[in-house]
Amino acid sequence: MPEPAVNETTDWLSRLLEFAPVRGRLDLRCVFGAPWRIEQPHADSGEMPYHVVLAGSATLEDPENGSSIRLKAGDILVFPKGASHVLHDGSGASPAPTREREAASIVVSENTGAGARLDMLCGHFVVTAAHERLLRNHLPERLIGRSSGADEETSRQLKGLATLMRAITDTETLGAHAMLDALSTALFTVALRLASESRDPSPGLLSLAGSPRLAPALEAIFRDPARAWTLPELAQLCTMSRATFVRLFREKLGASASDLLTDIRMTMAANELRKPSAHVAAVAGIVGYQSEAAFQRAFKKHMGVTPTHWRKLSGHHGHGEDPAT
Known part of the structure; x- marks a missing residue:
């Protein structure tokens, strides 16, 4: 579906x-x-x-x-x-x-x-x-x-x-x-x-959200995290050069746009993998990965276990519980 x-x-x-x-x-x-x-x-x-x-x-x-x-x-x-x-x-x-x-x-x-x-x-x-x-x-x-x-x-x-x-x-x-x-x-x-x-918020999402110049990129990333965003696209949304966007984004967030996008995607993937009917290849596509292998590598690096292992562990935990705990 x-x-x-x-x-x-x-x-x-x-x-x-x-x-x-x-x-x-x-x-x-x-x-x-x-x-x-x-x-x-x-x-x-x-x-x-x-x-x-x-x-x-x-x-x-x-x-x-x-x-x-x-x-x-x-x-x-x-x-x-x-x-x-x-x-x-x-x-x-x-x-x-x-x-x-x-x-x-x-x-x-x-x-x-x-x-x-x-x-x-x-x-x-x-x-x-x-x-x-x-x-x-x-x-x-x-x-x-x-x-x-x-x-x-x-x-x-x-x-x-x-x-x-x-x-x-x-x-x-x-x-x-x-x-x-x-x-x-x-x-x-x-x-x-x-x-x-x-x-004067500390670096992070709140500092990023408080920047009118960068807010369009923040909204776009959260609205459609599965999209294959490029730095030139995000910079254009903020009407600034790529170099300026990269510098200001990291200055405000304390991390890159790619770091934020990956964190969001992996969180989405963990949620999707809790569903009994979830298939790893389908989840990879849902969160924006064209390659299942690339998704597998990113998920294991971020979550500490493979998507398949996460899904199996999720089946032994109640709703809202974390298989990694």
Whole structure:
């Protein structure tokens, strides 16, 4: 059966999350009074911790340069590569003791601090190893989405999601856990949108998306990754020379257009090979390879196993699980 046609209006971010779906999980709600401190170790493979400040403020220690970053109400912090991190109230005082209690729909972490109040949602996003490669290869170590600096619509959406999640954690609502996880999943998309609007995003997809000159190439690659794109074609879409395109693309993404295209194609292939009726030769064609042998080599180099082995392993795992884990 032929693949359904791609909607020409589908944007790159929607396509990214179609290729590499992410599920959200809300873990707990932190309600602290200063002084407080959170030390979170490196996340497990396939997990990306996040924090949403509902009220008050928090200070993130930046291990790269020893500085600190202040987070305010309406900000969301995500660690796409699962990095360990420390959040605190900024006072430098020893943190007050904490305790956890079961609330209506969530675990609440509280302390005995009497200072400035913090209300924050903490959770993580989950992605399989096959999908994780595409996201971790092209997202920064840390991304911060600030609702105060975003366009009005994006800011309104983040505030709306956070307000609804807080309201659900306050009451015993039928289906609360399912609702919180679904809203948590939506947070990932909003976080990427907010971070892409940053004035100085780190090299990666968000920096690339924030470049008006290169955006046409990004949209084209995600809209039709199976096409045999050439550098002159992509450069022409961006109305620049081939040399300028290559230089600017790598500068913004931190990788070449070919690297990005291969990552997308291999993620697509891994998804296709999960289907019981999938044949390697057909999958090769679907993701843009004229030669099955070339596809076999590229897939093994990228995924660590042959397409046939991947397909066999996929048959022993449930839907959404990764045979490489």
